[in-house]
Amino acid sequence: MSQKDFVLSVEGLTVSFDGFKAVNDLSLYVDEGEIRVIIGPNGAGKTTVLDLICGRTASTSGSIKFRDKELTKMSEHQIVHAGVGRKFQNPSIYEDLSVFENLELSYPKGRSVFGALFFRRDQAVINQVHEIAEMIFLQDMLDKPAGLLSHGQKQWLEIGMLLIQEPDLLMLDEPVAGMSVAERRKTAELLKRITKGRSVIVIEHDMQFAEEIADRVTVLHQGQVLSEGSMERVQNDPKVIEVYLGH
């Protein structure tokens, strides 16, 4: 496989917090259009890997290449502009603004100070917001303050805020955490729909959900890749079984 086929290639990535290596010499390759699920026990470094990719945490060594861009040298907003979107574990939305405004702020236009000052809410923006709102099941909530949404709806709203950015690589940190069974089903359906034409990295604890959406699974353990491949292969890997059942 040539280098070009990967949308994201992480090589030899290490981050050390006061000597503790949360991520240790990690290499990870994500194909164009792939849905990759990262699983692993608590403290395996899953969220840290996402933090490193999106620039929230600076790496100690190693490289992260997104298409041809080296992300380790870029700041958060530049990484976003390059086409990487990130959803946080706890729903991170603007509670004081309406659902419409939440989506509008994420629309990729008028991102500089003066761009924002002269930003016009034109028909294209309105249409796009309505389209996304429908996708994330919030079309009737547009005028409501986002703080009033339920937990599940907040998760959807954040996914919607990412979608409107039209990222090429979408990173979701536990998108179904704290959701009811019905919401979970809807979310799986939503994820399947939105992942068309883009690559996705999902961190997930819920095995059933992971199995439902994953193309490939990476198991992290103590900051390193323990196993990688299809869900079936990973589940039957003795190393994985030991880590998961060993304690």
Add this chain to the structure above:
Amino acid sequence: MNSLKQIFPKGDLIAFAILAVLLAVVFPLAMDVFRLNLVGKYLTYAFVALGLVLCWGYGGILSLGQGIFFGLGGYCMAMFLKLEASSPENTAIQSTPGIPDFMDWNQLTELPWFWEPFHSLSFTIIAVMLVPTVFAFFIGLAMFKRRVGGVYFAIITQAIAAILTILIIGQQGYTGGVNGITDLRTFLGWDIRTDSAKVILYFVNLVLLFTCLVIAQIIRKNKLGRILVAMRGREERVRFSGYDVANFKIFVFCIGALFAALGGAMFTLQVGFMSPTFVGIVPSIEMVILCAVGGRLSIFGAIYGALLVNFAKTSFSESFPELWLFAMGALFISVVLFFPNGLASVYQDHIVPRFKKRFKKQGKPVAVKPRVQTAKNQPNTTEKTDDVLTGGTL
């Protein structure tokens, strides 16, 4: 830019109108020149409070050093006025005529180089606006790009205010020291100490204040205002929506500084002097209190807050001068405890609903009465009933 209707919704237009009538009609008619000049002085603080609404209320950036910018604006204006007051004829008795009196007392024999350009009014006006804004820009650049925020930022701004005060007091020969720059007389030959000048300056002040209000309103109602609100709660999310958060913080901090500077310049013109007592920590905190009392989320609240607190300060300190600071402290604590969003929130949460209720209550009885009477004289009252009913249900 959005359409005018989006920027000025009906409720805000009414608020603008009420404020304009109060400040431009009621006060000038009801007050003598002395009191009106006092109101004008209070309103110069309203500029600062307005900037704080944007910085602190919207952007979540608490600056405890707005006195820096108020002072810089004020000093720029004072330097111009002082040079005009220090013409060689006026200062003939000095050992070096033609320089400000305090320089002469401090054995300076030459006008310092940085005073020279303040002979020009156009330079002064540009300096009033630019010096504080550029200073704010560099403070913002140094702090926000390094992601210094919250309490740390507040403390640093406070420290800068303290440093600037010490600098001004220490460099007596260049700044007038602890007395400040006093004995300002004319503005391009026009005596600013007369009653008519005070009235005119009051209105100039109002025009500037309303210009700033409109700018604040435009920022608030624009996408920029929404980004500020978003940033206040979820800075991280804003960053991951592709915004360079530091730039937005720098911008709003500069706007706050610019407003404060205009206030400072108008203060100098109306009060006739400028001194370090308006630069340091205490006035800077007082400015935050004005904003907090009025309501840090309301641009109109800031103006009323500045007026009310200063009215209280004047009347209170006239009778109990030593107690004022305690009263001020108590006021701040109680506002923060009981009305975290200031008087504006009291108005929004208690007065507006009551108004609406009363409006409904009044509507109903009147609407019911005619219905009883309709048996007696049908033609007239039915029309009235309809009117009142629609009025009542609105």
